[in-house]
Amino acid sequence: MTALPMEAEILTRREESPGLFTLHLRLTDSAAQQAYRFRPGQFNMLYLYGVGEVPISIVSDPREARHIGHTIRAVGRVTRGLERLRPGDRLGLRGPFGNGWPLGDCEQRDVIVVTGGLGCAPVTGAVQYLMRRRERFGHVNIVQGVKHADDLLWREQYECWDRMPDTTVLIAADEAGPLWPWHVGRVTDLFDRLRFDPAQAIVLCCGPEGMMLAVAEQLQERGIAAERIWLSLERNMQCGIGLCGHCQLGPKFVCRDGPVFSWREIAPLLRVRGR
């Protein structure tokens, strides 16, 4: 049986942009709080009392697992309800679920992080992990694409990462005004400016599926092996533990076997429409 949710309290709430907000949560039971650990790229099922549950990736730093950060877009019944919660309010939390990013495999390698839209949220924790242990990795490329320039989240954070040694930050917007300092177009337009050794580089990618397909194909063409291109997928998830069946993609349970998969493993499944 699905384990009971744990009660969590909202510590802080920040409005990122209209309809997009970040909650920092703390489990109210101190033993649960002590026991809770997660890896970047994992997710929790958040339960809104009387409404339902949604899978939301964890954006915060795994070193401070007592404060669990979630950036949420208000799009459905549950997330619109979560949007109305304020500090001190309670919700339920089950997790963490899923495998997370292969950050151990990133050591001594050039890293390319490519994200699209809110796809940057599941990778934010991973980028912070890399930056905090900067010396263990090769050149770090951070590429973020948004539809509209106004959609860019955490602008200061990108500017901060851009100042780190041996780090390249590239940002693209499909549509932008005249004051937009970065590229207008797609993230894949920026790939000539990446700095990496294809023989050893590793890719972490998250965003809309069409964008991830294009990114994976183009970086593979640039010589990166398919088993070192990692994508974080989304599917309908209700249990989080590979039982309810909704997240199946071919033989994979995305919630349990993923959500992070290598391109080698997942390309044949992703290339079939409506799979």
Place this chain on the structure above:
Amino acid sequence: MATDCTLVAELRFLAAADRQRLIEALREAGYAVHGPRVQEGVIRYAPVERIEDLPRGWRDIQEPGRYRLRQTDENRLFAWAAPAASLKPLVFPPREILFHARRDADGRLRFEAADGAAPKLAVLGVRACDLAGLYLQDRHFLQGAHPDEAYRRRRRKLFLVAVHCAHPADTCFCAATGDGPVARYGFDLAISELEEGWLLEARSHAGQEILDALPTRAAGETQRKAAEAAFRQAAAAQRRRLPGGDLPARLGGRLDAELWQAVGRRCLACGNCTAVCPSCFCHAHVEETPLTGARTTRLRQWDSCFTAGHSLLHGRPVREDTASRYRQWLTHKLSGWHEQYGRSGCSGCGRCITWCPEGIDITAEAAAIAGEEA
């Protein structure tokens, strides 16, 4: 390939007049007893008290999109094929409480587990196809990193009385999947039914204890031969089969076949096949909140990959048309299960063919799509 229909050496004979004793022995051992009954025009498992509750003399006629019963004056209780429902509802109920949540006056939440009691339950008349289906459910619900406790509680209390099948329907193909007609595993006690009574074999300690409590005698060699002949005939009578060879690989190469569109136009996406399938496990989590709002209930209920909601992501289904949903169902059943759980998800019970309003036949569709004549 001839199906092995030999029975174990140690067979005991229980005369037809003593069949009631089995129900009594199970009740004395503390089991609630479920068995096949004729209800609402179908044979299905329901509580039984007397042997007269069982479908004596009833025969079924199952064809694509059709299920009918007729009565004969035979003395047999199990002269029919797969009942309308498998064992699935007994271990994985169609609707089940996951937990209750309460919110007190200052907004604190409390979560309470659902009542976990599971009674000892004996089921009479289980076919080999449904034992295989139960094995498949066990693999899914029990053998992962997060075994399902409610399923496990019910499963552990189950006592299964198999019936080796001598009466396959037109829709059956257990001989082709290798799962029947003789049950090979997963039961406590098994019955080979003859007109004059039952040949019984125990497969577990619990089964042996029940068998020892019955007024049996050693079965005769003629009786054994008659039973084995009937099972061989039951295997030979089955006309349907799944395509051979490496079916997962063959289907995997045909995901863009035009035939998916053709079957997608026939399929009503009603979900009958997923409801009657002994291996289908998909379920949705739903919330029930009374108007007072002081306590809510989280449930899971059977879901079907034929619904739009099943693959909903950001407000749109990943599988937008019926063709892609039929493809998901068939390729999961015949291909995905191999990688997930080490064998095909189909045990040849034929229910999806019988209960499809359009009479869509999984064996014919799989053969056509894999590129061979059915």
